[in-house]
Structures are given as structure tokens and as C-alpha cells.
Amino acid sequence: MLIDTPILVYSKERSTDSSLQRHCPSIEQNIESNDMSCIRKQFIDRGISTKTASIMLCSWRKSTKKQYKVFVKKWFSYCRERKISEVQISINIVLDYLTILYENGLGYSSINTARSALSALGLVIDNVLVGAHPLVVRFMKGVYNLRPTKSKNICVWDVSLVLNYLRKLSPVNMLTLQEVTLKLVMLIALTNATRVQTLKFLSVDCMEKLRDEFVFHLDVLLKQSRPGYKNPDVKLRAFPPDRRLCVYTVLKEYIKRTEILRVHTKQLLISYIKPHKAVTCSTISRWIKVVLQKSGIDTRQFSAHSVRSAATSKAKLYNVSLADIMSKAGWTNVNTFATFYNKRIINSNSFDVNVLNN
DNA sequence: TACCAGTCGTTCGCGTAGAG
DNA sequence: CTCTACGCGAACGACTGGTA
Numbered sequence: 001m002l003i004d005t006p007i008l009v010y011s012k013e014r015s016t017d018s019s020l021q022r023h024c025p026s027i028e029q030n031i032e033s034n035d036m037s038c039i040r041k042q043f044i045d046r047g048i049s050t051k052t053a054s055i056m057l058c059s060w061r062k063s064t065k066k067q068y069k070v071f072v073k074k075w076f077s078y079c080r081e082r083k084i085s086e087v088q089i090s091i092n093i094v095l096d097y098l099t100i101l102y103e104n105g106l107g108y109s110s111i112n113t114a115r116s117a118l119s120a121l122g123l124v125i126d127n128v129l130v131g132a133h134p135l136v137v138r139f140m141k142g143v144y145n146l147r148p149t150k151s152k153n154i155c156v157w158d159v160s161l162v163l164n165y166l167r168k169l170s171p172v173n174m175l176t177l178q179e180v181t182l183k184l185v186m187l188i189a190l191t192n193a194t195r196v197q198t199l200k201f202l203s204v205d206c207m208e209k210l211r212d213e214f215v216f217h218l219d220v221l222l223k224q225s226r227p228g229y230k231n232p233d234v235k236l237r238a239f240p241p242d243r244r245l246c247v248y249t250v251l252k253e254y255i256k257r258t259e260i261l262r263v264h265t266k267q268l269l270i271s272y273i274k275p276h277k278a279v280t281c282s283t284i285s286r287w288i289k290v291v292l293q294k295s296g297i298d299t300r301q302f303s304a305h306s307v308r309s310a311a312t313s314k315a316k317l318y319n320v321s322l323a324d325i326m327s328k329a330g331w332t333n334v335n336t337f338a339t340f341y342n343k344r345i346i347n348s349n350s351f352d353v354n355v356l357n358n
Numbered sequence: 359t360a361c362c363a364g365t366c367g368t369t370c371g372c373g374t375a376g377a378g
Numbered sequence: 379c380t381c382t383a384c385g386c387g388a389a390c391g392a393c394t395g396g397t398a
Contacts, residue, residue: 060365060366061365061366061367062366063365063366063367063368064364064365064366064367067365067366067367112362112363112364113364113365115363115364116363116364116365119363119364120364129363131363131364132363137362137363140362140363195367195368196367196368197366197367197368222367223365223366223367224366273376273377274376274377275376275377281367281368281369282368282369282370285368285369303368303369303370304368304369305367305368305369
């Protein structure tokens, strides 16, 4: 049976509990609601205090809540259109909802998110959360067989193509701000196998300048952050063998150029056009793709995220230790990684030097 | 130890801000 | 007004850890 419609709804610009308003919205109002108020309501109905419920709602990252919201909205819309009340919810209705999503052309991954969202709503049928209901499980297997998740790429581009292009972008002091930005972003991505998320989190506040390296300490939650997990530092070391690929030099130049432009933010990466605001992950991704394209790599096939596999694959080829690769890339599950890279690794040269060495 | 439910970040496409 | 870089929403793939 479906949980009741919520009685607690945030005001649009809510951010704190004090802005909570109490009223009795219908399903329609639910659709307009832009957060997890239904889930909050479920907690509160169980006698959990508002403060406790707020903490529990933080168990999901912002991105997960945002993603669930889409399917929660669709779910309520579906119920409203068919005039289905909470007491009528059955497994057939849930399956019908999922089928409609399928018929709308959604893939396995998206429908799987819809399933998780319904579970998060606390929808229980036959004493199990709908996500784990045997018929839903059966349905999902069917969706998977019909529209399997396609793994991105089997192969990966050659890092040396990008290095060749980056070498042309020198000397750094003669480059435009745009060029320095692109070069810097790509060099950090390559030498640390970072996600764009990590690049966005780099802040001049948590930057430490040593004699021949910059170290960024990340005190934020990364994708892989869990209790007991310590974020790896992002280290940008000088690369004496080839000044043109020296991320340390490029960063020094970038900081020099952007110091006066970075007014309202501590974020390292800011837009190279006025008003030079802090950029989002979308923009950083786009920057990386620009470099890939200019290096002659097909960007229809390879996205910004492919830098991770390109860098780690090359590191593996040059016998960087598995532990070093995993720590750099932020992979915590040895088995997952070993599935793809299960060759015996001989010695343990450092990650960044091997990625840059040709 | 293999699988899978659940979680989280990235990508794509499109509307839009804002500089020139 | 035009042009281009930006950022948001929807959809998707990457990844994990519990469990059978």
C-alpha cells in the first residue's frame, strides 16, 4: 500500500526546517513539490521527529534525490491521471507504471532508477519494498534482456595523441587564458585520473604549494566517500623531463592569471570568459572534450569520463601498482577492478610519471 | 563469490545569459 | 541583435556493498 500523501511540504526556496509549512496537499500538490517531502512524511508518520527525519533525508546525496524526484513526480502523475488512490495501489499498478516507462523508450538504467525511487517512497506490497518484489524483479530482468545497459567502450584512446597536442600549447606564458585553462584541466585529469566532480571541487583554499608540487586536500564528499574513507589528495608534481607537460608550471601560470579574476569564489576552475564565474561539472566536461577533439580523438565515441580509463590503462601498461591506480582513481572494490586488470603487476613506479612518459 | 538493488556522478540536448 | 559559452533537466552508465 502506498504511503499517505504528504502533510509536510517545503516552500519553494526552502533550505532549513524553519521554512516548513504544514498543510494537507493532494496528489496534485505532491507533483508540484520539488523534493522528498513524501519520504519525509513517511518518516514522520512513523513517529520520527522532524529533526530526525531531516537527518535521515540526508542519507541520499543531492544528485540521488534530484534523480528520484523525476520518477516520483511521474508516479504521482500516473496515479492522478488514472484516479488511483493510495489504498488501491497493487503490484499490478506498479508494473503497469514501469511498463509505461518502458514503452516511452526508457532504458534499463532509467527504469531501475524509477524502481529505486518507489522503494525510497516506502511503497510496500506483499510485505516487501516494491523494488525487491519478485514480480518487479522479474519485470526488470525482462527489461534488461530487451534493452541491456551498453558498456561505453571496449578500447580507449591513446594518451600520446593528447600529449602531442598539449605539447603544442607552449610556452604557457604565451597562451590565451582559454588555452591555459584547457591544458591545465586535461593535465590534472590525466595525472590524477579524476572525475570531473573532483576537478570542480579543487579549491585554492585547500591548496598547498610545496617546492615542486601543488597538493589539494579535498574535504568534500566524493562519489566513493563512505564512513572511514579518506579522500586521496590531488597532487600536481613538476615534470622535469618535459616542461611542456609540466602540470605544476601550468597551474602556477593559471593561478597567476586568474588571481584577480577569482572574486566571488574559492573554486580553482573559473570560466575564461567574463564574468569569470566558478564553472560547473558540465563546463569542465565540455573543456575536456574540446581538448580530445583538438587532439584528433572522436568525441562522438569518447566522452570526458574516458580520460579516467585512458590514464589508468596507460598506467597499467607501464606497470604502475594496482594499489596506486585504484587509490588514484578512487576505486575501492578490488574485485571490480581486477575483473578488467587482473594481470600480475611487477613493480610500482609512480602513477603520474608513467602516464606522462611516452 | 557472483549477483543485483540501490546510489551517485556524467552525458546529452536545449534554452538562455550576457558580452561585444 | 548575434553569438557563444554556460547550466539545467532528463536519461544513462559507473560503481558499491549486502546477501544468497
